[in-house]
Amino acid sequence: LKGIVGLLKPIDGRVVLTGARHGRAAYLPQQARIDFNFPLDVGEFVALGLWRRIGAFRGLSAADREAVAAALHAVGLEGFERRQIGTLSGGQMQRALFARVLVEDCDLILLDEPFSAIDARTLVDLMKVIERWRAEQRTVVIVLHDLDLVKSRFPTVLMLAREKIAYGETGKVMTAEMLKRADALAESWDESAPFCERV
Structure with a gap:
């Protein structure tokens, strides 16, 4: 999400927002920095x-x-x-x-x-x-990481674990086979993988 709104620089390529008025996006981070x-x-x-x-x-x-x-x-x-x-x-x-x-x-x-x-x-x-x-x-x-909430409330899913696992209707994506594949990829570690840079 940070890449989409321009807070992280892509390793390769560029992010283009089409359809949104003036390329505007509203972003709510997981932890908003607020001085209470x-x-x-x-x-x-x-x-x-x-x-x-x-x-x-x-x-x-x-x-x-x-x-x-x-x-x-x-x-x-x-x-x-x-x-x-x-x-x-x-x-x-x-x-x-x-x-x-x-x-x-x-x-x-x-x-x-x-x-x-x-x-x-x-x-x-x-x-x-x-x-x-x-x-x-x-x-x-x-x-989201709450799989039960995803299954019950959201019609479309993009499953990611270092890469795209599957995209489509929730019932077709959230299968035991796809979840097992995502778990295996999430647990792997690539020492040579590049890091994203903050903009």
Whole structure:
């Protein structure tokens, strides 16, 4: 995912985003770097998703504020606008991160392990957001290691283990044979393999 958004330099070739408006992608890393001591409330934090559209110095319009409120409602955080981000639980923070991605309004959405350390209710609510994106014909790419969740909730899978193992309908990809092959490749180590460089 970092290669797609330009945070890692490809070893060979280049990454080209086609179809997404202006090549924009929203990216939610596995561990977001957030200073929870910084005096920022939830509404302001979610509004940071608008910066590409409005810039760093323009104030929020009424439409922008409505977009933030709608995003907070979509993730179940209505009424949290004035809460400091440092007071949120892990699940509430993940909801706020999803709300920030919502206001970015991108055609390509990249999520790295977005369901780690959250409760069942939060999982259900965040899956509703992902289903909304799918209904809106957005491309959503999610990195997951929870195989049961993949099998039960996602229709298409790209199985990777150092290389592409299989791509297609989940039921046809998530077979015992494919999983065994992925395990074998994941456990192998190539001392001569090149490392990706951070950009």
